[in-house]
Amino acid sequence: MHKSRIIINIRFKKRRRPLSGGTRMKVSVLGATGYAGAELLRILYQHPQADVVHITSESHTGESIASLYPHLRGLYDMKLESMQDIRAIGEDSDFIFIGLPHGHAMEVARALANLPVRIIDLGADFRFDDTAVYEAWYHVKHTYADAPRVYGLAELYRDAVRSAKIIGNAGCFTTASILALAPLAKSHLIDTKSIIVDAKSGVTGAGRSPKLANHFPELYDNFRAYNVAHHRHTPEIEQAVADLSDEETLINFTPHLVPMGRGILATCYADLKEGVTPELIDAAYEKLYDKEFFIRLLGRGGYPSTKEVRGSNFCDIAWHVDERTHRVIALSAIDNLVKGAAGQAVQNFNIACGFDEKTALDVAPMYP
Numbered sequence: 001m002h003k004s005r006i007i008i009n010i011r012f013k014k015r016r017r018p019l020s021g022g023t024r025m026k027v028s029v030l031g032a033t034g035y036a037g038a039e040l041l042r043i044l045y046q047h048p049q050a051d052v053v054h055i056t057s058e059s060h061t062g063e064s065i066a067s068l069y070p071h072l073r074g075l076y077d078m079k080l081e082s083m084q085d086i087r088a089i090g091e092d093s094d095f096i097f098i099g100l101p102h103g104h105a106m107e108v109a110r111a112l113a114n115l116p117v118r119i120i121d122l123g124a125d126f127r128f129d130d131t132a133v134y135e136a137w138y139h140v141k142h143t144y145a146d147a148p149r150v151y152g153l154a155e156l157y158r159d160a161v162r163s164a165k166i167i168g169n170a171g172c173f174t175t176a177s178i179l180a181l182a183p184l185a186k187s188h189l190i191d192t193k194s195i196i197v198d199a200k201s202g203v204t205g206a207g208r209s210p211k212l213a214n215h216f217p218e219l220y221d222n223f224r225a226y227n228v229a230h231h232r233h234t235p236e237i238e239q240a241v242a243d244l245s246d247e248e249t250l251i252n253f254t255p256h257l258v259p260m261g262r263g264i265l266a267t268c269y270a271d272l273k274e275g276v277t278p279e280l281i282d283a284a285y286e287k288l289y290d291k292e293f294f295i296r297l298l299g300r301g302g303y304p305s306t307k308e309v310r311g312s313n314f315c316d317i318a319w320h321v322d323e324r325t326h327r328v329i330a331l332s333a334i335d336n337l338v339k340g341a342a343g344q345a346v347q348n349f350n351i352a353c354g355f356d357e358k359t360a361l362d363v364a365p366m367y368p
Contacts, residue, residue, distance in 0.1 A: 263306025
């Protein structure tokens with residue numbers, strides 16, 4: 001009896017009205033059964049001005065989302081739909097979040113181009129200004145090159161996000177890396193052709209589909225690099241750093257897989273320009289991020305940790321100056337499913353709707 005009362009209360013909470021007469025948005029999630037899609041549902045459940053009206057999965061059509069993700073039991077009693085009638089979904093939505101593999105979002109966006117619905121794509125289809133770069137790295141022909149899109153890294157492109165028809169949510173590794181490097185690039189403190197990014201991710205970054213490399217006996221008590229010199233997030237980081245610095249940019253990016261569920265720790269190295277002092281570096285970070293709620297500056301000499309941002313939309317950043325080699329080492333930690341995916345998507349949604357940017361995201365990290 002006590003358990004039943006709890007479930008009833010939770011369902012009522014899901015249907016509550018806005019606290020102070022705010023606009024309610026009808027939102028849909030395409031690809032709701034991936035880790036990012038499920039995380040979107042978790043966060044959107046807390047959003048007082050978002051009603052989830054459609055959730056899709058081509059491989060689980062007709063099934064209950066709670067049967068696939070039992071942690072959503074009592075919160076969502078919805079069944080998964082097919083995207084076959086995408087226009088009907090678009091006509092019934094104010095915003096669509098797309099959590100599909102690359103190559104699919106461009107087709108969805110084309111199909112909905114003449115509808116007022118706005119799109120937030122968690123994949124890579126709309127992250128690049130030059131679709132030729134996308135095609136070279138993703139090996140897929142871009143079929144919507146003239147799409148009205150903006151890059152969705154909220155802290156750096158907030159003004160563009162406000163009115164965007166299509167928002168290309170920044171990637172997980174790229175979010176951690178770009179936010180760590182942005183003050184250095186924007187203040188012209190580093191040689192942008194000397195950047196090295198060494199980043200480690202939890203296994204959820206590889207998706208939910210079973211793979212031998214992610215099998216417990218293969219992954220546990222193990223640590224390895226992958227896609228060295230070929231990872232698709234490389235040009236995305238280069239694009240943002242070049243845009244911020246207005247300088248030619250070249251990076252080496254090496255990702256690593258670590259045996260943990262969530263989190264990314266990025267370590268970024270760069271040569272300092274002549275005359276750059278530690279104090280100038282401190283000032284650059286403070287100037288760019290002083291008023292950013294989701295950026296927590298640990299300062300010079302700090303050490304971000306993935307566990308200290310787990311389950312949150314925070315990005316913790318610190319930096320070190322190696323005066324012997326005249327290099328700066330910037331460190332950042334994020335939760336790859338939140339700030340690196342679903343949380344950032346909701347942050348972009350809030351900006352685009354004119355809501356308080358922290359809505360549904362103002363939560364403390366889960367620790368330990």
